Amino acid sequence: LDVEGKLDRLPLAYFDHHERGDVLSRVTNDIDNISTSLQQSLGQLLNSILTVVGVLVMMVSIDVGLAAISLVVVPLSAGVTILVARRSQRRFVEQWKSTGLLNAHVEQMHTGHALVQVFGHRDRALADFERLNQRVYTASFMAQFLSGIIQPAVQLVGNLNYVAIAVIGGYKVASGTMSLGDVVAFIQYSRQFTMPIMQLAGQLNLLQSGIASAERVFELLDAEEETSDPLLALPLPPVKGRVAFDHVSFRYEPDRPLIEDFNLEVEPGRTIAIVGPTGAGKTTVVNLLMRFYDVDAGSIRLDGVDIRELPRAELRRAFGMVLQDTWLFAASIRDNIAYGRLGASDEEVFRAAEAAHFDGFVRSLPEGYATPLDDDVSNISAGQRQLLTIARAFIADPPILILDEATSSVDTRTEVLIQQAMARLRQGRTSFVIAHRLSTIRNADSILVMDHGQIVEQGGHEELLAKGGVYADLYRSQFEGAFAETA
Known part of the structure; x- marks a missing residue:
């Protein structure tokens, strides 16, 4: 539960810099390994400590001198253990780190299986798997080999x-200071004294493996979290949709500025299109608006309130998003649409699908809205997946919309229908539309042209074309290229 809660509190930046397979390995393999190590070691540890203490009392009662000799075993065994464990522990850390990398590779190859096949990189993927698997094997072998030395050394x-006690005990019997029976009994106790120590040494490989996994889990638990919501966070009033960026600066990397002194005022109900070359900062503006990242300087205000003073959950409920990447769940089509607003009725789901021009396709399926989507959502096309996410935005009925290449995976005819549906959806709502296909944003109230985190042009479609600037160049290059291809 602590780990699950931690994952919910981690910022988006953490997942940008850590592979999903490695994170999953920490949450599953490492935690399972810690549990196994504790279950198998704690009982043995308790039993060994009690045995050592009980046997030591009996040895002291027989002969203090011989008991002192037996006690020398403890620091010597500890010294040998520490000497070997220092070397083996590094191997255990490498073993579980390599396991995380291997899981990340498997997850990537499974997710991109079709792409691997299309480009004919199956052999390369197998070679990478063999290399990572060999790395896991080597680290595991060396870890087990080194930790296996500890028990025979102890x-x-x-x-x-045993030899020292036998020799000194024999001398005491010969000199008459100790009876033969006491020596025999003491030798037996010395065996019982060293046996638990050897058993603990035998369990050390489990303990070291568990410690290596614990380091990875605690590294996750110690990762920097999202800044907490203010203790006296303002409740979000009914949203009108006025958005303001006031001298906003932001960078993903400390030495690489992305957005500097960005200013923008958006009135309620207006549609703002954001265009520009790749890396211009278009999607970053949306990430800042949703508080996936916090600004480095300046502020973003929603209806006059700094969004950092609002609870994240309430802020994000004010937005509906349709992204270029469609994220669907292994559930029915009906449940995927209703995810936009939990508790939505069937009638509301049907209306949302109709508005997104998705209803006709769904009803043509044998199971209709009860059609299950598999893990890879491979039983419907990319365009249909996009339509489903648009229907999800319809049912959410948010005051502010964010459309990031929302029609990128649909054909031209469907795009026209979607644009008509989006026009209805945007009525009375503030909308941010990120687009590369400039044909989709002609009717926007205002078009922002961004480059290197700055607004280089702003205005309506016809106005920007008349200026003959960056937007006009983008527009002409896009459509002239299309005409050239057609010709």
Whole structure:
């Protein structure tokens, strides 16, 4: 539960810099390994400590001098253990780190299986798997080999102790200071004294493996979290949709500025299109608006309130998003649409699908809205997946819309229908539309042309074309290229 809660509190930046397979490995493999290590080691540890203490009391009652000799075994065994464990522990850390990398590779190859096949990189994927698997094997072998040395080394120390007690005990019997029965009994106790120590040494590989996994889990638990919502966070009043960026600056990397002194005022109900070359900062503006990242300087205000003073959950409920990447769940089509507003009725789901021009396709399926989507959502096309996410935005009925290449995966005819549906959806709502296909934003109230985190042009479609600037160049290059291809 602590780990699950931690994942919910981690910022988006953490997942940008850590592979999903490695995170999953920490949450599953490492935690399972910690549990196994504790279950198998704690009982043995308690039993060994009680045995050592009980046997030591009996040895002291027989002969204090011989008991002191037996006690020398403890620091000697500890020294041998520490000497070897220092080397083996590094191997255990490498083993579980390599396991995380291997899982990340498997997850990537499974997710991109079709792409691997299309480009004919199956052999390369297998070679990468073999390399990572060999790395896991090598680290595991060396970890087990080194930790396996500890038990025989401790056993050697125990045997030397046995010899020392036998020699000194024999001398005491010969000199008449100790009876033969006491020596025999003491030798038996010395065996029982060293046996738990050897058993603990045998369990050390489990303990070291568990410690290595614990380091990875605690590294996750110690990761920097999202800044907490203010203790006296303002409740979000009914949203009108006025958005203001006031001297906003932001960078993903400390030495690489992305957005500097960005200013924008958006009135309620207006549609703002954001265009520009790749890396201009278009999607970053949306990430800042949703508080996936916090600004480095300046402020973003929603209806006059700094969004950092609002609870994140309430802020994000004010937005509906349709992204270029469609994220669907292994559930029915009906449940995927209703995810936009939990508790939505069937009638509301049907209306949302109709508005997104998705209803006709769904009703043509044998199971209709009860059609299950598999894990890879491979039983419907990319365009249909996009339509489903648009229907999800319809049912959410948010005051502010964010459309990031929302029609990128649909054909031209469907795009026209979607644009008509989006026009109805945008009525009375503030909308941010990120687009590369400039044909989709002609009717926007205002078009922002961004480059290197700055607004280089702003205005309506015809106005920007008349200026003959960056937007006009983008527009002409896009449509002239299309005409050239057609010709």
